[in-house]
Amino acid sequence: MLDDFHANSRPRVLRPLADFGTRAAMTTLRPLTGVVEAAAGAAAGAGISLERRAVDRLLASDELERILTTTVNSPSIQAALQHVLASSGAARLVDSLFDSGLIDRFLERLLANDSLWHLIDEIAASPAVTAAISDQGLGFADQLGDDVRMRSRKADDWIERAARRLIHRPPKALGAEPDAST
Amino acid sequence: MSGGTAAGLRAVETAPDRAAGYAGLATRVISFTIDAALITLVDIVIGVGASLILGLLHIPHELRTLLLALGTALFIVGSIAYFVVFWSTTGQSPGARVMQIRVLTTDGGRVTPKWAILRCVGVVLAALPLFAGFVRILFDSQRRGFQDRLAHTIVVDMPQPSLAQVSRAKKRAIYEASRLPPSADLD
Numbered sequence: 623m624l625d626d627f628h629a630n631s632r633p634r635v636l637r638p639l640a641d642f643g644t645r646a647a648m649t650t651l652r653p654l655t656g657v658v659e660a661a662a663g664a665a666a667g668a669g670i671s672l673e674r675r676a677v678d679r680l681l682a683s684d685e686l687e688r689i690l691t692t693t694v695n696s697p698s699i700q701a702a703l704q705h706v707l708a709s710s711g712a713a714r715l716v717d718s719l720f721d722s723g724l725i726d727r728f729l730e731r732l733l734a735n736d737s738l739w740h741l742i743d744e745i746a747a748s749p750a751v752t753a754a755i756s757d758q759g760l761g762f763a764d765q766l767g768d769d770v771r772m773r774s775r776k777a778d779d780w781i782e783r784a785a786r787r788l789i790h791r792p793p794k795a796l797g798a799e800p801d802a803s804t
Numbered sequence: 805m806s807g808g809t810a811a812g813l814r815a816v817e818t819a820p821d822r823a824a825g826y827a828g829l830a831t832r833v834i835s836f837t838i839d840a841a842l843i844t845l846v847d848i849v850i851g852v853g854a855s856l857i858l859g860l861l862h863i864p865h866e867l868r869t870l871l872l873a874l875g876t877a878l879f880i881v882g883s884i885a886y887f888v889v890f891w892s893t894t895g896q897s898p899g900a901r902v903m904q905i906r907v908l909t910t911d912g913g914r915v916t917p918k919w920a921i922l923r924c925v926g927v928v929l930a931a932l933p934l935f936a937g938f939v940r941i942l943f944d945s946q947r948r949g950f951q952d953r954l955a956h957t958i959v960v961d962m963p964q965p966s967l968a969q970v971s972r973a974k975k976r977a978i979y980e981a982s983r984l985p986p987s988a989d990l991d
Contacts, residue, residue: 786942
């Protein structure tokens, strides 16, 4: 509408002159547009390169670790996370995740995968696992042995005390400790 | 075996090798019961095997009696040999190992085979008069029975690392040795 207003307000005599001026200006400025576009492209390239260098330096420095540590240890962040986890929305989200059957489907697919059972077989047959199981068995035998030994030592003392009481003799004082260094 | 592994195993074998006191009657009875069970188990296996083999053959009655006597003699000799070998080598029969007790001479040395045989005889003699020879253990200051007096021995408590502890220590020593730099083995 504004163009129409300008077009209508412009005297008809001046219109050819104005068109001529516009075309002359465009012809004059056409070489400059290429230069401007090239300059803009170079500036953008330089900006991207600068940005990449800045990201590389950030990743290489300890600053990122410090930022992450500070963020995780931040009381406000932790409080916010706890608040989110304690909210009913989080519970509803988890409920909806289970109700969707996605996990059931995931488990079905996982259990149907032969690679999983192959991995489990490999882990079960690994030396570390078999050693842990045998250690567990030995540990149980140790525990049993310790218990029997402790009770037998108590029984030793009890039988001796009873025998001495039976013949009215005072409790004995054991002799010097034997030398078992050899 | 690398130096680290050997040192670790040496530490396990020698660290708790000290006596804590004299073994009493109950401990020794349990130890003997374990040994008797082991001997009986082996004898049952051998006896059943021999019976199966002899059952296939037609053996006269007299020879059968002779074989029975021979088997009994072998049982007695085997039982004596069992105790003599263990007492005169490690000082511990398997039952004594479980109960962590050890037979030593009165001066703390290893029992020789001759004295180990004499101790075996002493055990039998102590058991004959209704086990009266063992009653002395209850009243002796060193808990010595008739067989100990006869063979000049004592039975001492011998705290030792258990099988699981030894197994764990071996694995730890091997693991630590494997983590040492190669130059550490040259020391």
